[in-house]
Amino acid sequence: MRVTRFLKMRLMTHNMLTSHVKGVTNGYPLILEATETNEKEIDFNPEFIAKMIPRIEWSALVNAMEKLGKADLIPEEVADEYENDEDFLHKAHHALLEIDVIKGNLVCPQSGRKFPISNGIPNMLLNEDEV
Amino acid sequence: MKLRQLEIALEGVEGFRLPKVNLEQYVTTPHLAACLLHTAETRFGDIYGKNVIDLGCGSGILSMGSAMLGCSFSLGVDIDADALEIFQENKTHLEVEDAIDALQADVSNLNAVQHKRFDTVVMNPPFGTKLNKGADMMFLHTASKLARNAIYSLHKTSTRDHVFKKAGSFGLVPHVLAEMRYNLEASYGFHKKKSLDINVDFIRFTYKCVQT
Numbered sequence: 001m002r003v004t005r006f007l008k009m010r011l012m013t014h015n016m017l018t019s020h021v022k023g024v025t026n027g028y029p030l031i032l033e034a035t036e037t038n039e040k041e042i043d044f045n046p047e048f049i050a051k052m053i054p055r056i057e058w059s060a061l062v063n064a065m066e067k068l069g070k071a072d073l074i075p076e077e078v079a080d081e082y083e084n085d086e087d088f089l090h091k092a093h094h095a096l097l098e099i100d101v102i103k104g105n106l107v108c109p110q111s112g113r114k115f116p117i118s119n120g121i122p123n124m125l126l127n128e129d130e131v
Numbered sequence: 132m133k134l135r136q137l138e139i140a141l142e143g144v145e146g147f148r149l150p151k152v153n154l155e156q157y158v159t160t161p162h163l164a165a166c167l168l169h170t171a172e173t174r175f176g177d178i179y180g181k182n183v184i185d186l187g188c189g190s191g192i193l194s195m196g197s198a199m200l201g202c203s204f205s206l207g208v209d210i211d212a213d214a215l216e217i218f219q220e221n222k223t224h225l226e227v228e229d230a231i232d233a234l235q236a237d238v239s240n241l242n243a244v245q246h247k248r249f250d251t252v253v254m255n256p257p258f259g260t261k262l263n264k265g266a267d268m269m270f271l272h273t274a275s276k277l278a279r280n281a282i283y284s285l286h287k288t289s290t291r292d293h294v295f296k297k298a299g300s301f302g303l304v305p306h307v308l309a310e311m312r313y314n315l316e317a318s319y320g321f322h323k324k325k326s327l328d329i330n331v332d333f334i335r336f337t338y339k340c341v342q343t
Contacts, residue, residue: 007219012204013232020242028245042229048180048203055182055248097204097229121215124236124243131240 007120008038008100011064015056015096017122019108019115021130026110029060032067034117036103049093050083056096065095132200138165140199144192144221147214154211155257155266157315159192163285167253167333168196170308171283175335178202181250184277186238186270191218191231193253198227205231206249208238239269244277252282258329259290268297271336275301281337285313288330303336 011032019027058078065074074095079088106115106122113130116123132140141161150156172178179201185194188207197205209215215233222228236243238256252274259267267286271294274282282303286294288310298305313329 007223008228008232010232013206013234016245016248017234017243018245040229045180045203048182052182057245119216119219121212121219121233121235123212124234125210126237 008102009117009120009122010097010101011061011099012052012056012096013122014064014101014106015060017106017115017124019106019111019113020124021108021111021113021126024108024110024113027108029057029063029109030106030115031109032064032101032104033107033114034068034101034104036101037068038100038102039098040100042097044090044093046086046089046093049089049096052096053078053082053092056092061092061095068099070095070099132169134165134169137169137196137199138162140225141165141192141196143225144190144195145217145224146190146192148217149213151211151213153263155260155263156189156211156214157255157313158189159255159285160314161192163255163311163313163331163333164192164196166309166311167255167283167285168193168200170333171251171253171281171335172200174308175281177251177281177283181280182248183251183253184208184244184249186241186252186254186274186277187256188218188233189214191221191233193255194218194231195221195225195227197253198230199225202230202251206234207231208234208236208241208244210235210237238273239266241273241277246276247279249277250280252278252284254283255285258287260287268294271297271303272301275303275336275338279338281335284334284336285311285331286334288332291332294332294334298336302339304339306335306337307332308335309333
């Protein structure tokens with residue numbers, strides 16, 4: 001069904017989300033449990049990716065890729081001269097923007113609280129007693 | 132893309148099916164959305180190739196428009212699952228899904244998103260009246276933590292002094308780019324008049340300190 005085909009969360013979004021449950025001090029990164037994923041090639045903009053690298057928590061991205069069974073597609077460390085490293089930037093682009101998580105959970109590493117992803121939308125709303 | 136073209140394209144964005152009064156779900160008109168985004172891009176270069184977050188995105192007119200103007204990534208954030216469902220449909224329908232993700236979260240207390248990941252915030256916050264007193268300033272406070280370059284927002288002209296004072300306390304410098312009229316159709320029962328024009332300031336906020 002066309003309408004539901006593209007409802008997805010990318011790892012770019014996962015990379016910036018953190019658990020904020022009351023009492024949690026170490027809520028990052030969220031453990032990615034994906035039950036439904038997809039891949040889609042999208043336009044590669046090396047300047048944009050290079051600009052984002054300093055803002056990305058690389059180890060969290062590597063961790064998410066491991067959870068998806070795609071550890072071989074991402075370098076363990078940020079390349080030294082990444083701005084001019086097309087191969088590195090392309091791998092970063094693929095990991096950040098071309099993998100779609102459609103369904104699953106984001107799990108708080110400290111409390112185990114599950115934040116569900118449905119229709120590609122992570123739900124980070126807390127219950128009243130968690131704020 | 133010309134302003135008029137953008138406005139016409141944004142007329143294809145579907146709004147709320149059943150607006151919720153407690154969330155002040157007024158649709159941003161295609162005209163207002165197009166003016167806001169077109170100005171942000173043509174005068175300041177804050178959309179194309181940028182990482183943009185849309186706070187209180189509703190059905191997503193500002194996210195869709197940002198994607199049409201070539202933002203590299205956009206995240207729409209809203210508390211309301213029904214609005215986000217329409218947001219997702221709009222993304223697909225307008226074929227801008229590659230550039231846009233969505234997040235369900237409370238913008239007035241957005242601790243789930245790490246700070247300073249975005250270049251630009253675009254938003255049409257609740258006006259902070261009725262049941263939502265102060266919501267507009269909570270949105271602005273959240274925005275101040277998320278952007279690196281600029282925040283584009285709409286605020287009631289009648290509250291300008293208050294907005295300026297609060298902005299200062301958040302480390303922001305406000306620039307009123309235009310005074311506009313926001314035509315609110317009579318969406319709710321308590322609107323006795325058929326439609327209601329509200330004067331709004333279109334404000335660009337920048338930072339007092341250079342962001343690192």
